[in-house]
Amino acid sequence: MNKIVRMLFATTMALYLGSFVFAGGTNEVTVADEKKEITFLTQTHYVEGYDEQLQKIADEWAAENGMTVRIDFISRDDFPARLAAESSAKSGHDIVFLWSYAPALYQDQLVNLDDIAENMEKNYGKWSEAARKINIHNGHWKALNWYDQIALPTINTDYWKEIGIESEVLNEMTWEDLLVAAKKLHDKGHPIGFAFNDMDGWAPLNQIMWSYGAYFIDESGKISLDTDQMRTVIDYVVRLSEYMPDEVHAWDGGGNNRFMLSGLGAWTVNTPSIKPAAVKNEMPIADKFEMTLPPKGPEGRFVDSLNVNVGIWDFSPNIDESKDLLSYIFNPENMKKQIEASHGYNIPAITYKDDQVYEYFSGDEYLKHYMKLGDKATILPSGGIAKPGREISIIFDMKIIPIMFGKAVRGEPADDVIKWATKAIQDLN
Amino acid sequence: MKEKYYGYIFVGPAFLYLICLMMYPVFNAIFLSLTDKQIGIFTYSFIGFRNYIELFNISLFQTALINTGILVGVTVFVKYSLGLLFAITIINLKKGFQAIRSIILIPWIIPISLSVLIWKWMFDANFSVVNYFLSKIGLSAVSWLGSPVWARISVMIVNIWMGLPFFTIMLSVGLLTIPKELYEAAEIDGANGFYRFLNITLPQLKSVTLVVLLYSIVMTAGAFEIVYILTKGGPMQSTHLLGTMAYEWGFKGLQLGKASAISLFIFPVLFVCVYFSLKNILKEGSDI
Numbered sequence: 001m002n003k004i005v006r007m008l009f010a011t012t013m014a015l016y017l018g019s020f021v022f023a024g025g026t027n028e029v030t031v032a033d034e035k036k037e038i039t040f041l042t043q044t045h046y047v048e049g050y051d052e053q054l055q056k057i058a059d060e061w062a063a064e065n066g067m068t069v070r071i072d073f074i075s076r077d078d079f080p081a082r083l084a085a086e087s088s089a090k091s092g093h094d095i096v097f098l099w100s101y102a103p104a105l106y107q108d109q110l111v112n113l114d115d116i117a118e119n120m121e122k123n124y125g126k127w128s129e130a131a132r133k134i135n136i137h138n139g140h141w142k143a144l145n146w147y148d149q150i151a152l153p154t155i156n157t158d159y160w161k162e163i164g165i166e167s168e169v170l171n172e173m174t175w176e177d178l179l180v181a182a183k184k185l186h187d188k189g190h191p192i193g194f195a196f197n198d199m200d201g202w203a204p205l206n207q208i209m210w211s212y213g214a215y216f217i218d219e220s221g222k223i224s225l226d227t228d229q230m231r232t233v234i235d236y237v238v239r240l241s242e243y244m245p246d247e248v249h250a251w252d253g254g255g256n257n258r259f260m261l262s263g264l265g266a267w268t269v270n271t272p273s274i275k276p277a278a279v280k281n282e283m284p285i286a287d288k289f290e291m292t293l294p295p296k297g298p299e300g301r302f303v304d305s306l307n308v309n310v311g312i313w314d315f316s317p318n319i320d321e322s323k324d325l326l327s328y329i330f331n332p333e334n335m336k337k338q339i340e341a342s343h344g345y346n347i348p349a350i351t352y353k354d355d356q357v358y359e360y361f362s363g364d365e366y367l368k369h370y371m372k373l374g375d376k377a378t379i380l381p382s383g384g385i386a387k388p389g390r391e392i393s394i395i396f397d398m399k400i401i402p403i404m405f406g407k408a409v410r411g412e413p414a415d416d417v418i419k420w421a422t423k424a425i426q427d428l429n
Numbered sequence: 430m431k432e433k434y435y436g437y438i439f440v441g442p443a444f445l446y447l448i449c450l451m452m453y454p455v456f457n458a459i460f461l462s463l464t465d466k467q468i469g470i471f472t473y474s475f476i477g478f479r480n481y482i483e484l485f486n487i488s489l490f491q492t493a494l495i496n497t498g499i500l501v502g503v504t505v506f507v508k509y510s511l512g513l514l515f516a517i518t519i520i521n522l523k524k525g526f527q528a529i530r531s532i533i534l535i536p537w538i539i540p541i542s543l544s545v546l547i548w549k550w551m552f553d554a555n556f557s558v559v560n561y562f563l564s565k566i567g568l569s570a571v572s573w574l575g576s577p578v579w580a581r582i583s584v585m586i587v588n589i590w591m592g593l594p595f596f597t598i599m600l601s602v603g604l605l606t607i608p609k610e611l612y613e614a615a616e617i618d619g620a621n622g623f624y625r626f627l628n629i630t631l632p633q634l635k636s637v638t639l640v641v642l643l644y645s646i647v648m649t650a651g652a653f654e655i656v657y658i659l660t661k662g663g664p665m666q667s668t669h670l671l672g673t674m675a676y677e678w679g680f681k682g683l684q685l686g687k688a689s690a691i692s693l694f695i696f697p698v699l700f701v702c703v704y705f706s707l708k709n710i711l712k713e714g715s716d717i
Contacts, residue, residue, distance in 0.1 A: 077661075081680040084468045105469045105683070197663035247554025249664035250574030255554070262555045390469065390683070397681035406665045410577075420488070427487050428682045 036067045038318050038325055041082065042097040042310075044073040045342065046253075046273045048280060053341035054329075061328045067321065076199070076253065080397055086313065094316040095326065098309040100382055101393035103135050103143035110142040110311040116323050117141040120330055125352040130381045134307045134388050143311035144326060145349035147338070150305050150379070151203035151269045152369055153295075154256075156288045159190040159266040170292040171369075175208060178295045179240055182267070186243035190266035193244040193259050195251035196409065201402030202382055204269035204294075206304035209233050209401075210384060211297025216401050216421070217386035223425055225404075225418045234405065234414045241409040249406055261285065269294070275366050276343040293369050293376055301377040307349065332357050344370060394428050462689035469683060480690035489666055490691065493674040496581065497695065500670065501649045504588045508645060509638070511589070512596025517630075519597070520604050530598065537594035545658040548587045549574075552659075577667035580660050584668055587655050592648075596641055603637030604630070636710055643706040650695055671695055 040058065045051050051073050058069040072093065074082060083102060086092030087109050103110065117135075121127055131145035157167050163184040173181070182192045194204040209215065214229035224230075241248075245264070248255070259265040260274050263285055268274075278286035294301060312322045328334065332354040338346050339360045344367040348357065361367045373379065383392040395401070404421040408414060462480055466473040484490045519529050536544065551558050552573035560570040573583045607630065615625050631638075653672035656662060662669040662677060669677070671691055679688030 081676070084680050084683070087468065108469070108471070197661065197665065245554065245575075246572040247575040249576070250552075250554055250572070250580070250660070252661065258553075258555055264555060394682055398677065403663075403665050406663075410665060423488070428678075428684065 036318060036321065038062075038067060038069045038095070038321055039093040040069060040071045040095040040325075041086075041093040042071060042073060043076045043079065043099070043308075045345070046271065047276055047342045047345050050338070050341045050345070053337055057329060057334050057337065058325065061325055065321070065324070069325065090313075090315045092313065094318050094322045095310055095312055097146075098143050098311050100306060100396050101134065101388050103309050103311060104137060104388040105390055105393045106311070107137040107142045109314050111314050111316070111319055111323075112140040112142065113144055113312070113323065113326075114141050116327050117144060120144070120327065120350060124330065124332060124335075125350045125354075128349050128351070128379075130305055130307060130379065131349040134381055135309055137388075143309040144330070146308050146310045146330075147346035148305045148307055148349055149271050149345070150303055150347050150370065150373065151200070151271050152303070153267055153292045154260060154270050154272075154274050155267050155290055155292060156190070156260065156263075156265065156285070157290050158288050159185055159188065162188055162190070167290045167292060170295075173295045175211065175236060175240075175295045175297050178267075179236070179243075182240060182243035185266045191243055191245050191264065192240075192267040193248045193251075193256070193265055194269050195255050196249050196402050196406035197399070198252050198255065198402070199399060200251070200253055200256055200270070201399065201405070202396070203304045203306070205237070205402060205405055206380070206382060206384065207269065207294045207302050208237065208297070210302035210304075210378070210380060211295070211299050212236070213297075213299045215384045215386070216395065216425075217383065217392065219385050219387070221387060221389075221391070223422055225422050230418065231414050234408045234417065237405050238408050249410070260289065272344050272367055272370075276345075289366070291366055291369055303373060303377040303379045304382055305347075305379050306382055308346075336360070347373075391425070391429050395425055398424070398428060400424050400428075458689045458693055461685050462687075462693050464686045466685040467683050468680070468685055473686070476686070480687045481694065484687070484690060484694065489669060489674060492666065493669040493671050493691070494694070496668060497650060497652075497670045499581070500585060500588065500652065501646055504585050504592065504649055505642060505645045507585075507589050508592045508596045509642065512593055512600050512641075513634075515593070515597040516601035516604055520601050530601065533597050534594050536591050537598075541591065541654045542658060544591060545587060545655050548583075548590075549659050552583055574660055575664055577664055580664055580668045584655055584659060587659060588649065588652065591655075592645060596645070599637055599641045600634065603634045607633045639706050639710050643703060643710075646702055647699055650699060 042054070045054075051071075055069075055071050058071055062069045076099065079097065079099065079102075082092075083096065083098070083106065086096065087106055090109075098106065098110075117127070127145065128148075130148070135141055135143045135145055153170070155167060155170065160167065160170070160181075163181060165181060178192075185192060195201040209230070212229050212233050214227060214233045216223065216225055216230075218224040245259075251259070256268045256270040257274050257277060260268055260270075261278055261283065272291060275286055275289040275291075278289065294303060310326060312319055312326075316322055329338075330350070332352050335348055335350075335352065336357045336359065339348070339357065344360055344364060347370060352358070358371070361371050369376065381388070382396055386392050400421055404417045407417045407420065412420075463475055463477060464473045465476050465480075515533070519526055519533070522529065550556065554572070554575060557570070557573065559573065563570060571579055573579050611629050611633070612625055615629060620628070651672055652670055653676065656668055656670050656673045657676070660668045662673050671694060675688045675692035678684050678691060682688070
């Protein structure tokens, strides 16, 4: 019996180990085997159909250059862990999506992209100030600002008409006007809302903070939460939250969308993904949605721009090819296709010389406020006036400020929440 | 003599697997927890136990530790109690015992991420089917995931729902191994049902109880997926467990050293639980 067991074991192990030897295929090398593969890690886009268009653009480039391009799409929430893993292991994709302040965080492991950034500026158009601020470190372009995600208020026009306000009026409103209107809407059963426990909370809170002159980190890098302006904003948000459903604290990245698409919400702050989703699903409510400019505060009107960037790891074996692919993705014709596929969600960071790139915006009434937005509002990156760096990246990813406001809304005194947020930032740095 | 070496050869692959895939990450985590390593910074220093000491100053750690303790205490107790009740019920069924036992396993065999996503929809603010049924019986809607208290309860509900089948099946198997003669003798002596349960059922289930409790305590203390998918630690970081806090601090806060310390913090407690449980289990086995 022992002999049979030993023979069985030996045979099994031999087959198992032998499979590794043969797993690599035959000795015959085919033309297909010689094709280089460029790998690209990016986020699953919020607008259906965009990912397929991006893959199509990449495949066109690949066909022209005799290579293949593999794009891996993952959820935005999984990026911190994924980037950390690839940077630590010095292994992974060639091109990576770097949102917000990630270029500052990983600058020492990203390839300099000065050549293609300058080339793009020469041939395609000028880079925005935010693009330079986020991506130039120690005098070098470490990543390229692919597009910006800018959230503006989305309203259900029917509900606003019920309280006697036409959508154009909203473009001249102040935040105090919104408070008055929110009460009327709430009394009619049409609450307003935005997230407090999700990254989506940054946009509306930044818009409010900056328009009252409040910044969580100042230009010198100091924590500036303990200010009168911040206390004013906290008080305002607490009052505004009385007209929001309790569930805003549970919203994830799709919470805003579901709130409006369900027919419950009258106002939220979101990127232009709500109406396209309603149109795609042939929902009657689609016609009710409009986007407006955000309200103004004493310091003016501000808009938060979430910069979506792409970079190339320095351990990539395909640096030149990756640069070429990026140049192709950014060219005006392909940027136009991406804007169309995203239904205007992607706001280019380059001001393209070719006006055809912006055809989609001018043709869609829903997106009218995105045209020349810089003339209507001050656009700042999500960290405000703070210098991009590690600290801002951590504060942003850990949602310290939305959580601070969430605690205040839940009844904690302003002094306590400011103390909490200050300590939370200090603990993390 | 040759026979002896075959034993080593047979356990070799499993031992290699254990070392490479399980022990290496543990030792690496222990090492990292004694350093100030951060993601994106290539240099780091050995700082001893400073990470562990500094944890007590962090309010989120206090919250996560308390949440973990409450989750383990409450859910293990409820799972054991309900599991025993269900086990006693199903083994006394005259018909359909096998079928019902198979149905009971469903929460256990559905992939965790899938079942938590389903629960997330069931608790959703706008589309909660649970709130729908509550409204049908005249109760008001609950902010399942928006209120810190109800969010914690939601995590417990999902944990109990997923873990109950394991307790039920294991305890039902344990109950089936109890000799019927013990109950018959007790009945003849005039013992009532409650007395028989306390003095025959529970003592006879001691080994199975230790096994299921040990397994459940370890798995629940290390829980991650339910909170990560259901609440992401919110609202306002109120549902964070040690596992999810370690993830946030490691990958978003970039503090690999501290994150490792958070994840290893409860290790000594669990080690003591495992040690004494296994000691008792092995003692029970040798007594038999």
